[in-house]
Amino acid sequence: MTEKQVTIRNRAGIHARPAALIVQTASSFSSKVFLKKDHETINAKSIMGIITLGAGYNSELTITAEGPDEESAVETLARLFENRFEEE
Amino acid sequence: MSARFTVLDLLNLDLREHNALELVCLGGRPGLEREIAVPDLNRPGLALSGFFENFGSDRVQIFGRGETAYLHQLDKERRTDTIEEIFRHPVPCVIFTHQQRPTDSFFEIAERGNCPILQTSLPSSEFSSRLIRALSNVFAAREVVHGTLVEVFGLGVLLLGDSGVGKSETALELIERGHRLVADDSVQIRCVAGNILLGQGAHRSLGHHMEIRGLGIINVTHLFGVGSIRDSKQIQLVVELEEWDNGVDYDRFGEEESTTEILGVHVPDARIPVKPGRNIPIIIETAAMNERLKSMGYYSAKEFNQSVLKWLESENARKLYLRGYRPFDESAEPEEE
Numbered sequence: 008m009t010e011k012q013v014t015i016r017n018r019a020g021i022h023a024r025p026a027a028l029i030v031q032t033a034s035s036f037s038s039k040v041f042l043k044k045d046h047e048t049i050n051a052k053s054i055m056g057i058i059t060l061g062a063g064y065n066s067e068l069t070i071t072a073e074g075p076d077e078e079s080a081v082e083t084l085a086r087l088f089e090n091r092f093e094e095e
Numbered sequence: 096m097s098a099r100f101t102v103l104d105l106l107n108l109d110l111r112e113h114n115a116l117e118l119v120c121l122g123g124r125p126g127l128e129r130e131i132a133v134p135d136l137n138r139p140g141l142a143l144s145g146f147f148e149n150f151g152s153d154r155v156q157i158f159g160r161g162e163t164a165y166l167h168q169l170d171k172e173r174r175t176d177t178i179e180e181i182f183r184h185p186v187p188c189v190i191f192t193h194q195q196r197p198t199d200s201f202f203e204i205a206e207r208g209n210c211p212i213l214q215t216s217l218p219s220s221e222f223s224s225r226l227i228r229a230l231s232n233v234f235a236a237r238e239v240v241h242g243t244l245v246e247v248f249g250l251g252v253l254l255l256g257d258s259g260v261g262k263s264e265t266a267l268e269l270i271e272r273g274h275r276l277v278a279d280d281s282v283q284i285r286c287v288a289g290n291i292l293l294g295q296g297a298h299r300s301l302g303h304h305m306e307i308r309g310l311g312i313i314n315v316t317h318l319f320g321v322g323s324i325r326d327s328k329q330i331q332l333v334v335e336l337e338e339w340d341n342g343v344d345y346d347r348f349g350e351e352e353s354t355t356e357i358l359g360v361h362v363p364d365a366r367i368p369v370k371p372g373r374n375i376p377i378i379i380e381t382a383a384m385n386e387r388l389k390s391m392g393y394y395s396a397k398e399f400n401q402s403v404l405k406w407l408e409s410e411n412a413r414k415l416y417l418r419g420y421r422p423f424d425e426s427a428e429p430e431e432e
Contacts, residue, residue, distance in 0.1 A: 020407035023400040027348040034344075054347050063407040063414070 009077040011070050013084075017091035020063035023054075025092040030054045032083055038074025040084065051084070100233055102188045102211045103127040105155075108229055109299075116215060116225055118190070122202060123211040131155060131187045134230035136223060138162065139189075143169070145177050152184030155226065159219035163195045170198040182208035190226075192219040235285040236358050244277040244294040244328060245269050247383040251328040253282065253294060253362075254379075256336035260369055263305050265336065268376040275325045276315050279305040284330065286358040295327035332386050333362050334379055339370035349385075349396040363389075 015021060021029070033040040033051040040051035044066060049056035051070070062068060068088070072080040106118055106127070120127070137151035139158070143165050158166070169175065178201055188211040191197060197205070197212060205212050215222050243254040243262040247269060254262045263279055270276050278296035285293045296303070303315040303324045316324050333355040345368055346353075354361040365382050369375060385395060 019404060020411070022403045022407060023348050023350060023396065030347055031344050058403055061407060061410055063411045065411075065414075 008071060008073045009081045011081045011085050013068050013070060013088040015062050015064055015066050015068065015088065017094040018064055019094065020066070021057060021060065023058065025087075025094070026054050026057040028087060028092055029057055029084065032087060033080065036072070036074070036076045036080040036083075038072045038077045038080045040080050041071045043069040043071060099130050100132075101128050101130055102213075104233075105131060105188075105229075106213070108233075110225075110229060114225060114229065116222065116229060117217055118213050118215050121191075121196070121212040121214050122206050123188075123209060126188065126209040126211040129185075129187045129211065131230070134227070134234040136226055136230075139181060140165070142181050143177050145180075147180060150181075150184060152181075152186055154187070155230075156181070156186055156189045157219060157223060157226075158189060158191045158195070158197070160193055160195070163191060163193075163197070166198045166201050170200055175200050175204060178204050182210055186210055188213055190215060190222070192217060192222050232285065232287060235287050237283060237285045238358060239281050239283050239297050240357070241280065242282050243279045244282045244330065246275040246277060246325050246328050247380055248274070248387065250332055250383040250386055251277070251294065251330045252332045252334055252379060252383055253330045254334050254336060256369075257338075259308075260336045260338065261375065262336060263307055265375045265379065267305065267307060269379065270315060270319050270323050272376060272380070273323075274380075275323055275328075276303055276305070277325045277328045279303070279315075284357055286360060290360050292330040292357055292360050292362065293327050294330045299326075330357070330362055332383060333357075333364040334382060335364060335366045336369050336375065337366060339368040339373075343368070350394075350400065 017025070019025075029042075030052055041048050042051045042057060042060065043049075044060045044062055047060060048071075049060060051057065060068075070081050070084050072078075072084075074080070105116075106120060108116065110116060133153055135151070135154045136157050137154040139150075139156045140162055142150050143162060166178075169178065182204055189197075189205060190213045192215055194214060194216045196202075196214070202212065217225070240253075240255070241258075242256075243266045245252050245254065245266050254265060256262055266276055266279060277294060281297040282294045283297040285295075287293055304312050305315055306312055335355075345366065353364055355364040356362075363386060367375065367378055367382075388395065
């Protein structure tokens with residue numbers, strides 16, 4: 008299992024567009040990918056789950072992945088967060 | 096439509112009620128195979144009075160009350176030169192409205208020129224608008240596509256996709272669920288009034304039949320009743336069915352509007368992947384209803400995102416408030432800027 012902590016850096020937080028981007032990216036890996044915020048853990052391949060996390064600006068999330076390509080899954084997703092989902 | 100639209104085709108047009116042209120042929124029958132090449136008509140008043148510049152001779156000539164009265168006047172004066180001049184032009188046909196008859200001299204000249212003389216019981220203005228409507232339908236841009244057209248909740252849905260992907264089977268289940276079949280397998284699409292796509296079966300006389308693998312040809316009208324069919328319907332949504340491909344990213348959120356272009360008209364579309372266990376007819380029903388909501392100005396995906404943004408915003412504001420006014424509260428974790 009690979010884990011990594013990330014912080015939401017885009018002003019709007021995780022709304023629909025970033026959520027769709029996360030799902031799209033997560034779905035391209037065969038590993039199981041999860042996002043954890045506070046005590047909630049959701050499947051990163053579910054768009055509604057991600058949105059209902061309510062991850063606003065500056066909130067902290069943990070990306071977890073388990074499977075054959077877990078490391079690259081976590082890396083690729085973390086890069087999305089760092090790039091602010093190509094938003095402002 | 097054959098490549099040539101003749102006067103005989105005009106007489107044979109199957110138009111009913113408020114579209115009927117109510118035409119009969121009075122004479123000049125050999126000319127019935129003359130071609131009507133432009134979807135327009137002409138009132139030959141100026142030509143009758145001897146002015147032939149820009150005479151719209153390739154159009155259908157309409158003789159209303161005024162023109163006919165003038166013909167009688169010419170008859171009284173024993174003048175036929177302008178009439179003869181008219182028929183020296185390649186006039187496709189002449190039509191008398193108000194159930195009027197031409198004068199004998201006119202009739203004779205037209206017959207001699209092999210020009211069909213038609214008559215309608217309708218008044219000129221009404222007939223003109225019906226004729227223009229009928230002709231613009233005949234001359235509308237058209238194309239035949241391989242697909243199935245169904246009416247779902249009042250919305251015309253064109254199902255496209257490769258052979259064997261399940262278009263007919265999907266349509267069959269939609270019919271079973273109370274929707275209507277317009278055409279299966281080949282759909283003839285016409286572009287009318289500039290931006291309306293009308294679809295109907297490519298061959299009207301063949302009726303509403305479908306080919307279902309394993310069953311063969313079935314007659315939908317007989318099996319499901321007349322309530323389950325429709326002759327023509329505007330295409331308002333295009334659904335592209337395709338085999339599920341794990342490598343393709345399907346639309347997960349639905350905020351972006353994509354369209355398909357048919358005959359220069361853009362129609363909203365949806366790509367729906369097919370795989371066992373996915374109930375395609377229900378997905379299409381939902382797509383149709385969602386499209387209707389959009390036409391009422393409600394975009395599910397956009398509205399949803401608006402409320403998510405508002406919610407995230409208020410959460411943020413609440414966090415700031417908690418941090419600013421209750422610094423000793425342990426639930427508000429300090430954050431570096």
